[in-house]
Amino acid sequence: MDFKDIDRLAAIVSHRDIDPGQVIFEEGETAEYAYNISRGEVRLYKLLPDGRRQITGFLGEGDFLGLVSDSTYAYGAEAMTPVELCSMRLTNLERLLADIPPVREKLLDMSRDELAAAQEQMLLLGRKTAREQLLSFLLHRLDQAESDAPESKLHLPMSRTDIADYLGLTIETVSRTFTALRDEGLIELPDTHTVVLPELEAVREAAGAF
Amino acid sequence: MDFKDIDRLAAIVSHRDIDPGQVIFEEGETAEYAYNISRGEVRLYKLLPDGRRQITGFLGEGDFLGLVSDSTYAYGAEAMTPVELCSMRLTNLERLLADIPPVREKLLDMSRDELAAAQEQMLLLGRKTAREQLLSFLLHRLDQAESDAPESKLHLPMSRTDIADYLGLTIETVSRTFTALRDEGLIELPDTHTVVLPELEAVREAAGAF
C-alpha cells in the first residue's frame, strides 16, 4: 500500500460514536458499512425468534467489524462500553480491495483466524462442561490481553448475561461456576469484572488443555 | 485467470484416493497440501485430550479443504466414504494466489461463507434443543442438496455417531430424537441413512426458524 492508496483510504472513512448497549447493526440488515474499532468493546450475536441469544464473539480495539458474505450482516453487533468506530462504506471498500492486494491478503488472513476461533468455540460449546467452558473463556481472554498485561489479572468488560450467552449457559450457572472456581482457589474475584488466575498451569489443565 | 494461469495450476495439482475412515490430515499437523474434493464425503473435527470429539463440518464434492491460518491445520479431516482428492502443495498455491486476484477473491468469499456457517452452528450448539438441532441439521443438508434433488428426500452418508459429534449430543439422544420425530410424523426414515421431510413448513417451524 503506497501513499496514493492511503489518501484514497482516508477519503472514504468517517467516524462514529456509540453508547453502551446501543446497536451498531442488526443481523440481516443490508450491510452498508464496515468498521474498525478505535476504542471500546463490542459483542456479536445471533438471535432465535423466541429471543434466545447466542453471542458469537467479543471484539475490542483494533478489531475489524462487518466482514460480510452476501450483502447483509450475518450477525448483530452492540456496544458493551462507549465505542468509537472508524467506518467505511462497503462500496468504497470493495473498490479499494479490488485494487490493493495487501489489504485483500490481510482480510483473508483475518477471516481465516476468525474461522479457526469459530471452530474452537464449536468444540467448547459442543463438548465442554460449564467449568471447562468458563476456564477456556478466561484463558482465551488472558491470551488476547497478554500483550499489555504481564500479570494474569483480567478485566471482563461484559456482564454475566453476556458471558452466559457466549458460552451457551444461563447467568446462574456462570455465577455458580465462578463461585465454585473461587472456592477451589483456581481463580480470584476481587470484583465482579476482575478475575485473577494465580495458577495458570492448573487452569490450563482444568480447561481441557485449551 | 487466463490460459497461462490454468497451465500453471495444472502443473501443481496431483491426485489422491482415500478409503472410508482414513485420516486425510490431523489437527496440528504442518499443512503441506490444500485439497479440492472431487468425489466423496469428508468430516472435519477437533478433539479434546480425553477423546471427546466435535465435528465442525461435513464437506462433499466440490468443496475446498485445507484453508489454514498459520502453517498447521486447525482441524482434522477424515473420509466418510471413498474420497478422491485433487491436492495442491500449499507453497505452490500461495505463490499462485499472490499472482491471481480472482483465485484470491474466491478464497475470501469461501472463508466468509464458512464463517457465516460457523456462526449459525454456534447458535445451534449454544441455544437449541436436541430436537431443534436435529431438524436444523436436516434442513441444512436439504438446502445444500437441493440443487440435484427436487424432492425433500435426503441421504445422510454419516453415521449416528458423526451426527452426534456434530451436534454436541450423544448417539443415543440422536437415535431417540429421530424416533420421536418419526412417531410425530415430522420425518420418515425408510432406512438408517435416508430421511424424508414430508412437511417442510412444519419442520422449518420446529427447527427454530432456521
Add this chain to the structure above:
DNA sequence: GTGGTTCATTGATTTGGCTCAATAGGTGCC
C-alpha cells in the same frame, strides 16, 4: 447356518445445568 463385529435402537437411571424464587451488593437520585 453360526459366530463375530459393527452400528442403531430402546430401556432404566443419573446428573449437569436450567427454571423459578429469594436475597444481596452497587449505584444513582431525591
Add this chain to the structure above:
DNA sequence: GGCACCTATTGAGCCAAATCAATGAACCAC
C-alpha cells in the same frame, strides 16, 4: 440517609440429555 433500579449471587427443585446397560439388525467370514 432512604428508596428504586439493576446486576449478581445463592437456594430448591426439576428436567433434558447423559450414562449405563441390554437388545436388535445388518453384514461378513468361515
